[in-house]
Amino acid sequence: MAETTGKLRIAMLAPISWPAPPTSYGPWEKVVWNLTEELVARGHHVTLFAAAGSRSSAELVETVPHPLQMWPEAERRAPERLDPESGLLAGPPDFRALEQQHIAICLEAARDGRFDVIHSHLHVHTLVFSRLISTPMVHSLHGAAWVEALHPVFDRYREQAYVSLSDAERQFKPDLNYVATVYNGIRLEEFPLGTEKEDYLLFAGRLSPEKGPDRAVQIAHRAGRPLRLAGIIEPQHRQFFDEKVKPHLDDQSVAYLGCLPQKELAKQYQRAAAVLFPISWCEPCSWVGIEAQASGTPIIGTRYGYLPELIREGETGFIVDTAEEAAAAVDRVGELDPQACRANVEARFSVRVMASGYERVFRKVIGNTRVTGR
Amino acid sequence: MAETTGKLRIAMLAPISWPAPPTSYGPWEKVVWNLTEELVARGHHVTLFAAAGSRSSAELVETVPHPLQMWPEAERRAPERLDPESGLLAGPPDFRALEQQHIAICLEAARDGRFDVIHSHLHVHTLVFSRLISTPMVHSLHGAAWVEALHPVFDRYREQAYVSLSDAERQFKPDLNYVATVYNGIRLEEFPLGTEKEDYLLFAGRLSPEKGPDRAVQIAHRAGRPLRLAGIIEPQHRQFFDEKVKPHLDDQSVAYLGCLPQKELAKQYQRAAAVLFPISWCEPCSWVGIEAQASGTPIIGTRYGYLPELIREGETGFIVDTAEEAAAAVDRVGELDPQACRANVEARFSVRVMASGYERVFRKVIGNTRVTGR
Numbered sequence: 001m002a003e004t005t006g007k008l009r010i011a012m013l014a015p016i017s018w019p020a021p022p023t024s025y026g027p028w029e030k031v032v033w034n035l036t037e038e039l040v041a042r043g044h045h046v047t048l049f050a051a052a053g054s055r056s057s058a059e060l061v062e063t064v065p066h067p068l069q070m071w072p073e074a075e076r077r078a079p080e081r082l083d084p085e086s087g088l089l090a091g092p093p094d095f096r097a098l099e100q101q102h103i104a105i106c107l108e109a110a111r112d113g114r115f116d117v118i119h120s121h122l123h124v125h126t127l128v129f130s131r132l133i134s135t136p137m138v139h140s141l142h143g144a145a146w147v148e149a150l151h152p153v154f155d156r157y158r159e160q161a162y163v164s165l166s167d168a169e170r171q172f173k174p175d176l177n178y179v180a181t182v183y184n185g186i187r188l189e190e191f192p193l194g195t196e197k198e199d200y201l202l203f204a205g206r207l208s209p210e211k212g213p214d215r216a217v218q219i220a221h222r223a224g225r226p227l228r229l230a231g232i233i234e235p236q237h238r239q240f241f242d243e244k245v246k247p248h249l250d251d252q253s254v255a256y257l258g259c260l261p262q263k264e265l266a267k268q269y270q271r272a273a274a275v276l277f278p279i280s281w282c283e284p285c286s287w288v289g290i291e292a293q294a295s296g297t298p299i300i301g302t303r304y305g306y307l308p309e310l311i312r313e314g315e316t317g318f319i320v321d322t323a324e325e326a327a328a329a330v331d332r333v334g335e336l337d338p339q340a341c342r343a344n345v346e347a348r349f350s351v352r353v354m355a356s357g358y359e360r361v362f363r364k365v366i367g368n369t370r371v372t373g374r
Numbered sequence: 375m376a377e378t379t380g381k382l383r384i385a386m387l388a389p390i391s392w393p394a395p396p397t398s399y400g401p402w403e404k405v406v407w408n409l410t411e412e413l414v415a416r417g418h419h420v421t422l423f424a425a426a427g428s429r430s431s432a433e434l435v436e437t438v439p440h441p442l443q444m445w446p447e448a449e450r451r452a453p454e455r456l457d458p459e460s461g462l463l464a465g466p467p468d469f470r471a472l473e474q475q476h477i478a479i480c481l482e483a484a485r486d487g488r489f490d491v492i493h494s495h496l497h498v499h500t501l502v503f504s505r506l507i508s509t510p511m512v513h514s515l516h517g518a519a520w521v522e523a524l525h526p527v528f529d530r531y532r533e534q535a536y537v538s539l540s541d542a543e544r545q546f547k548p549d550l551n552y553v554a555t556v557y558n559g560i561r562l563e564e565f566p567l568g569t570e571k572e573d574y575l576l577f578a579g580r581l582s583p584e585k586g587p588d589r590a591v592q593i594a595h596r597a598g599r600p601l602r603l604a605g606i607i608e609p610q611h612r613q614f615f616d617e618k619v620k621p622h623l624d625d626q627s628v629a630y631l632g633c634l635p636q637k638e639l640a641k642q643y644q645r646a647a648a649v650l651f652p653i654s655w656c657e658p659c660s661w662v663g664i665e666a667q668a669s670g671t672p673i674i675g676t677r678y679g680y681l682p683e684l685i686r687e688g689e690t691g692f693i694v695d696t697a698e699e700a701a702a703a704v705d706r707v708g709e710l711d712p713q714a715c716r717a718n719v720e721a722r723f724s725v726r727v728m729a730s731g732y733e734r735v736f737r738k739v740i741g742n743t744r745v746t747g748r
Contacts, residue, residue: 082584086522087656088546094523096470097498101527104502111506124471128478132485132506148460149468153475171461210456282461 008362010046011115011135012036012058013106015122016099017069019053024259025232026069027287028121028142029054031184031354035119038185038355047115049106061109063102068095099125110135117362124153130160136369138163138179138361143284145172161365163358165285166306172282180361183306184285185354186345190262191294194270195338200226201330202272202297204265204288207245208237212278212302214244217254218323219276219300223330225253227276230268232259269295274317274333277301278326293317294345296338300329310349316341382736384420385489385509386410386432387480389496390473391443393427398633399606400443401661402495402516403428405558405728409493412559412729421489423480435483437476442469473499484509491736498527504534510743512537512553512735517658519546535739537732539659540680546656554735557680558659559728560719564636565668568644569712574600575704576646576671578639578662581619582611586652586676588618591628592697593650593674597704599627601650604642606633643669648691648707651675652700667691668719670712674703684723690715 012035018026021033032050036058039046046058051067054060066072071093080091103126110118110133118137120126123144130137140163145154154173161179164170170178201223203216213229220227233241248254260268269275275292276299283289283305292299293310299317301307311317316336318329347353386409392400395407406424410432413420420432425441428434440446445467454465477500484492484507492511494500497518504511514537519528528547535553538544544552575597577590587603594601607615622628634642643649649666657663657679666673667684673691675681685691690710692703721727 082655083522087520088522089520090522092523094521097502097524097527100474100499100502101530104505104530108505125474128471128474129503129506131478131482132503146461146463147468148457148462148464149466150471153471156475156478281456 008039008044008359008366009114009116010039010044010362011106011110011118012039012046012048013103013118013120013122013126014048014050014054016051016064016067016102018051018067019070020048020050020056021054024261030287031140031142032121034185034187034351035354035358037187038351039358042355042359047109049102049109051102061105063105064098068098103129107133116366119358119362124150124157127153127157127160130157136365137161138358138365140182141165141169141172141284143169143172143282145169145176146282146284161361161368163361166309168282168305168309169284179364180357182354182357182361183309183349184287184290185351186287186290186294186349187351188294188342188346191266191269191291193294193296193338193342195296196271197273197297197334197338198271199273200228200271202268202275202292203227203229203231203277204268204275204292205231205286206237207231207233207241209240209244210279210281211283212280213241215278215280215323216276217245217248219278219326219330220254222323222327225273225330227254228257228268228272229255230257230260230265265291266295269297272297274298274300274330276326277307279304279307281305283307290345290349293341293349296341298333298336298341300326300333310344312340312344316344382413382418382733382740383488383490384413384418384736385480385484385492386413386420386422387477387492387494387496387500388422388424388428390425390438390441390476392425392441393444394422394424394430395428398635404661405514405516406495408559408561408725409728409732411561412725413732416729416733421483423476423483425476435479437479438472442472477503481507490740493732493736498524498531501527501531501534504531508743510739511535512732512739514556515539515543515546515658517543517546517656519543519550520656520658535735535742537735540683542656542679542683543658553738554731556728556731556735557683557723558661558664559725560661560664560668560723561725562668562716562720565640565643565665567668567670567712567716569670570645571647571671571708571712572645573647574602574645576642576649576666577601577603577605577651578642578649578666579605579660580611581605581607581615583614583618584653584655585657586654587615589652589654589697590650591619591622593652593700593704594628596697596701599647599704601628602631602642602646603629604631604634604639639665640669643671646671648672648674648704650700651681652697653678653681655679657681664719664723667715667723670715672707672710672715674700674707684718686714686718690718 014032015028018029020029022029040057048056048058049061052062083090162176164181207213289310320326388406389402392403394403396403414431422430422432423435426436457464536550538555581587659680663684694700
């Protein structure tokens with residue numbers, strides 16, 4: 001019985017691009033933080049290995065002095081130069097070395113059997129260490145197998161225990177040893193239900209080509225509705241934004257709100273008639289869809305990634321294949337019940353459901369390890 | 375007695391930028407190859423972990439399909455793009471992931487006690503794994519601690535067994551656990567002695583600011599001698615070359631020969647009146663100085679790095695502090711005996727001496743490990 005009810009000693013190996021929880025963008029760190037808090041609340045002993053600036057109810061081990069994406073600008077942009085004083089090559093920090101050391105700090109702490117399980121969110125960077133320690137490991141993929149260049153490493157460590165964030169995510173690399181799908185889980189109190197809707201449509205998320213903000217503009221135009229866009233514009237997608245989205249901002253009906261703080265974004269979700277999610281890639285388990293549904297907002301999305309798993313067709317949103325279908329779906333969103341959208345998240349995408357999913361995974365890999373002796 | 379005479383089982387973990395031996399540039403791979411061949415000749419069982427395209431008398435494990443610097447151009451320059459067929463992000467290879475996997479392949483092979491010692495030439499990239507395996511490790515630095523950004527990792531693994539390639543190299547990071555200095559060792563037959571000298575001066579090595587090809591031009595002008603420059607121009611130093619060196623090539627007395635094959639370079643050494651080595655950084659143990667001396671050629675060099683250890687002042691070359699002193703030294707090189715230069719290398723910088731040095735290091739760390747139990 002202890003196998004299914006006992007408290008676990010868990011090493012949680014977070015990404016270090018952002019703090020946990022992230023102050024703004026940082027979806028992977030957010031999964032880690034939500035999960036860690038819920039596991040601690042359930043009585044597990046969790047040690048969180050994360051960047052300085054993180055906070056946690058778990059035991060926190062800060063492995064790097066700053067999150068990599070928030071490293072002080074002066075140090076980050078330091079030019080390479082021979083320092084005549086020290087004789088050393090001065091320059092910017094080496095993020096690769098720091099990230100490898102971050103992982104090593106966690107795995108070294110595991111050597112004396114201090115943890116029952118290690119939960120890594122750093123995919124191939126942790127995989128290369130995986131056969132050198134005896135503590136069982138679980139690897140959440142977060143879409144990393146999307147990047148074909150990483151497949152040689154995944155191929156070598158195929159037998160490790162992988163968690164896909166949706167069933168759809170497995171299509172990136174179907175031949176890995178998947179032990180479960182565990183959806184990202186939201187803290188429902190962070191995204192209150194909104195039952196009073198306005199007429200605008202909302203696009204949220206990174207404004208990159210595969211997310212389809214340009215397609216959202218087309219759909220909104222076709223449906224004759226105002227559109228609001230919220231999300232980060234990464235440097236590599238600035239040109240895409242300038243060419244495909246920005247020209248439409250002159251139009252009074254399309255507004256770019258920037259990358260909103262979570263509370264502001266929550267308000268946008270609550271009052272939106274629908275969230276447009278016209279992706280053209282296999283989105284594994286984006287927060288946007290879950291947050292929208294938690295806020296009582298229907299989703300109109302394409303047949304990609306986790307959307308067919310997330311959306312209850314005709315009940316919490318619509319899956320569409322064309323801009324015409326999307327525009328037609330916009331006309332029908334008034335038929336959908338905000339309560340049904342929220343219930344969808346409560347039942348399948350809450351932190352409680354996520355933590356239960358990972359508890360089962362942890363016990364499974366620990367059990368397997370005891371049986372096989374490794 | 376077995377402790378000091380027994381045959382060892384050695385894992386040799388090479389860098390993978392170039393094959394071992396390198397076909398052209400590749401100084402670290404050359405050290406590894408020279409050492410491996412000599413250790414095998416002495417009866418040790420060596421397993422060489424290296425890039426495909428390497429050859430060895432040792433057992434060869436090819437861990438990556440191409441040396442990273444010789445990766446097929448089309449794959450290397452592949453643009454990042456969403457492949458509509460596979461749904462994957464196609465793009466160039468991930469060298470970081472491949473290098474980490476290269477190291478992991480070696481260390482995983484060590485798990486069952488198959489090796490007595492692991493000799494790593496990949497510094498911090500191997501250090502992060504070092505506490506997760508029980509096989510003792512030796513780390514040759516190759517100047518890596520020059521890069522200040524790597525110091526946080528060196529700090530964490532200070533207690534590992536380090537080999538400096540010269541006493542001078544230790545100044546980059548004096549607080550590491552140095553177990554020995556072992557100079558790079560040359561295969562003397564590759565650089566035949568030349569006793570008939572011409573009047574030209576030679577600069578060999580990478581044409582980068584800290585190597586001082588521009589200072590070599592000044593010295594040659596001042597001494598009124600022709601100068602030949604041979605070596606690789608790296609992309610990041612192209613502008614330096616164009617501004618500081620190229621303008622002097624109009625002058626008939628200064629010639630750039632390109633990056634020469636070893637046999638061609640050997641001929642240049644043999645007939646040079648002297649090799650100019652006006653570095654402004656702590657060169658740990660460059661091949662150039664050793665090759666020049668093996669060829670019977672005096673060195674005129676600055677008071678940096680391994681030069682004061684290499685040069686027998688007034689016998690095999692001169693240490694100088696200014697261009698004036700250098701020019702004055704040029705006038706005196708005729709007094710030096712080519713045989714003395716070669717004898718200097720035979721006594722201290724041969725593969726035999728290097729292999730004996732590493733044998734002592736290996737036995738020392740193996741002995742320490744047996745005593746301390748780790």
